[in-house]
């Protein structure tokens with residue numbers, strides 16, 4: 199199957215998806231700037247960081263940044279999470295006013311403050327509630343609804359075949375499977391064979407996720423599981439080249455600088471200079487992996503508060519240092 203992103207590969211409801219590599223939603227990372235850059239390199243879909251339905255109800259100050267997206271990010275989805283079906287629906291209806299292409303429901307977040315209150319992966323303990331939530335969003339929204347799950351709460355409650363069947367029967371248009379349990383969090387290896395089982399029993403598109411670190415991994419996941427697309431999370435941080443089939447380590451310094459400058463610029467446009475420069479540091483850590491080799495270098499880079507000064511420091515670092523082997 200081709201990973202090419204110029205032709206339609208599959209549909210989420212009536213939305214054509216061009217390409218089979220998708221940037222995973224990642225809280226604290228996949229804001230509009232990171233999604234835009236990933237899209238430019240070939241990510242087929244943009245999905246927001248997960249948005250708390252309680253924050254939508256209460257009008258949390260971070261909401262504006264979380265809901266902002268650019269037209270060129272389309273197809274674009276908001277991801278929402280909660281444990282209360284009525285509040286989830288109210289939140290999804292509010293998000294719908296901002297005109298996303300579809301809405302994704304988070305059923306996989308393993309963070310304790312989310313899953314222990316029954317939201318995110320906490321929903322996996324209540325398959326009936328999952329059905330209720332999906333059915334209600336599908337009924338009241340005029341855009342496709344999708345869900346992202348894990349394999350179950352722990353190894354004693356692996357219920358991905360049940361939850362994925364309920365999600366499809368309740369009217370969802372696609373499902374993403376992060377092939378770990380909630381208990382595994384991000385440890386151990388993703389169990390791709392479970393993605394294969396889900397794909398075999400469903401007719402809606404299945405997006406596989408977990409431990410894809412390169413185009414070769416993505417091709418291997420598709421070949422082994424038959425999934426319709428592959429979602430890439432951690433390996434895409436500071437490495438948008440992954441969506442075009444190469445890796446950060448293979449880029450000449452001029453290309454690394456070009457993308458860092460572009461990303462920094464988008465961050466400053468999105469957050470303003472003070473916050474934008476600060477939030478960019480975690481991306482920079484990944485872009486400059488191998489270069490930030492001494493405490494002095496790190497101090498110099500991380501103490502910069504102005505866009506121009508930060509970029510000049512990065513330029514002089516790249517021009518004067520060879521990266522350490524990782």
Ligand SMILES: Cc1cc2nc3c(=O)[nH]c(=O)nc-3n(C[C@H](O)[C@H](O)[C@H](O)COP(=O)(O)O)c2cc1C
Nearest residue numbers: 222223224225247248346376408409410430431432
């Ligand atoms: C920092 C971080 C934040 C995340 N936030 C979200 C989120 O908001 N919504 C979600 O569905 N998954 C979230 N995830 C999980 C990823 O989408 C993905 O399922 C997971 O990282 C496995 O994929 P990977 O092995 O390619 O990283 C997050 C992961 C990380 C590392």
